[in-house]
Amino acid sequence: MQELQQHLEATEQRLDAFLVKLTQRAQELLNGFEQEAVNIRRNDTIYGQAYSRFLAATRGQVQKLREKVKEVEETQIMPVFYRHCTQSSLAGFSSMVYEWRNRCQAKILQWEEQLYASESAAIERAEWQDYETVFQSHLQQYHAEKEKVYCKQCGAKLAINQVYYYTVYITCTFCQTQNIFNPGTSARQLEDTARKLAEQRSRPVLEQQQFYQQRERDLYMQAHELQLSLIHEKNNQIIKEKQQAIARLEEQRQEAVVKAPQLMEEYHRSVFDELNNLLPDLREHHEKFYRAITTHYQ
Known part of the structure; x- marks a missing residue:
């Protein structure tokens, strides 16, 4: 068992180091994108085509980082898991192997979510404009x-x-x-700019929604890790304390589960209220669109 545990720990450490290296590479890539995007958008006179190509190229490079992580999972994590979880001689240690697999996958999922958030934030900063003035x-x-x-x-x-x-x-x-x-x-530019301005004004509500959405995921992972730690726990007092902690985390998670969609609905309503204030002549058109969006979201 000790030899297996050392092998699993070494593999996980290599995964950790690999994710750190790719995170640094992604940050360098996105920083470079932001710096170049400002000049490209300023000098782009062909209906934004130069920026669109630059954005697509950057997204392609970011996607290659995701593919590298997927390749590591498929060639270095899952083969180890399948090999050891199916060996009868290690049947008594299968829970340890499952816990290791789940932990590695959780790290990969967290890395992917952070990369997506960083990519979205970089694009948003690069494309930011003062839409009050533009409108x-x-x-x-x-x-x-x-x-x-x-x-x-x-x-x-x-x-x-x-x-x-x-x-x-x-x-x-x-x-x-x-x-x-x-x-x-x-008129089409006016309508498009009004929408972007309405979204810009409503941004604080969206940020709240994203906070609760991320909070739900974080609370789930915390409870999941505690649940996994109970597999080998023998101390009844520790088991009881961890179960109570899991219950508290689940209660907090359920609050976030309820809050996130409420805030998304509030965000949509805020955007269309702002649109109606900016272009009151198009209220009927906006309200039809709002009903379509809320129906789809529900």
């Missing part, structure tokens, strides 16, 4: 463009009193001619 600029552009639209029949200036993001018929107040008004790219 006001697009809104002024839209109003300036609609003031230049005239009736095709009598030449009178058309009265366009609201924001449209789609093609509509506008009746001339002088000759009653139906004119087609196509708001073009300015």
